[in-house]
Ligand code: LRH
């Protein structure tokens with residue numbers, strides 16, 4: 022059996038992954054939302070479910086909120102509730118994609134009144150961060166156009182900068198702004214923040230506490246995502262990840278499910294670039310569980326990240342460097358692949374037990390009775406996101 026060195030164990034112990042509250046709500050495609058028994062009926066129940074993931078994995082100590090999906094009257098009370106369950110409230114995600122006023126844009130809109138409304142929403146999100154103790158405001162913009170000529174591409178970049186500047190100016194202390202990019206959807210001709218370059222340009226113009234958010238599902242098929250990870254870490258501008266996996270578009274499937282090797286390659290560059298356990302980089306999931314049970318779906322997800330992190334930590338960096346320097350292409354590739362093909366699951370199971378956790382968190386959750394309890398107690402769970 023592979024052994025995990027004390028150094029690797031220490032790095033794995035420090036790893037933490039933030040869970041999205043919306044992963045616990047019902048979700049679907051634009052064709053159908055299937056409801057799942059036991060789905061949370063309010064933000065409190067979403068947090069209770071997220072705490073279950075952390076209880077069996079010790080990997081997920083924070084929950085990200087989406088506003089207004091997770092709107093409550095008293096955020097300080099929500100925070101206390103979360104803390105009592107052993108989790109923190111994490112990133113606050115703004116939402117300017119479900120309001121009729123934003124049909125032609127929000128922060129980029131031609132009409133100053135619409136921009137005002139969108140900026141005010143972000144200022145409200147920062148008020149919420151003050152109450153929840155969250156560090157990061159995550160902004161993803163559903164803005165763009167469908168037809169060539171429809172929009173003034175350049176003017177929109179200028180207005181985006183002005184809007185972001187006003188939002189950024191309201192941050193205080195350790196608070197940060199992370200700007201997420203996505204090359205398509207819901208607009209299909211152009212998107213106002215389509216790529217890491219645009220996000221980088223916009224956040225760089227704001228200041229040190231503005232960073233890029235990389236959602237793994239937001240790239241064209243075939244994009245070398247680990248290269249982007251490397252570059253952003255090199256530039257000190259990788260603020261956060263939204264992890265998920267995809268076969269076709271922005272599928273939001275379980276991270277590591279579609280392409281475990283890609284996840285391994287990304288984590289290798291994270292480690293190489295000093296990003297693992299680096300407080301400047303927030304590791305988040307951004308997923309939906311449309312047909313599978315949600316809590317086990319999230320447990321599987323954080324375990325996939327943990328497994329691929331362990332494999333990436335096993336890459337023999339010295340042997341790799343020697344092979345690279347001597348121009349031995351195949352030897353270098355073999356060092357890399359040896360680590361990827363190492364089954365770390367038995368070693369991780371043993372290591373978990375040594376920390377007082379169950380060797381198999383999926384089985385521990387299944388045996389806990391929690392799923393049966395919520396399925397009987399909760400009726401009429403709410404939809405998480407799309408079409409809510
Ligand atoms: C957009 C996105 C963004 C949203 C989330 C629900 O596709 O990735 O992060 O906030 O989905």
Ligand code: MN
Nearest residue numbers: 201236263307
């Ligand atoms: Mn995302």
Ligand code: MN
Nearest residue numbers: 236238239271
């Ligand atoms: Mn997405």
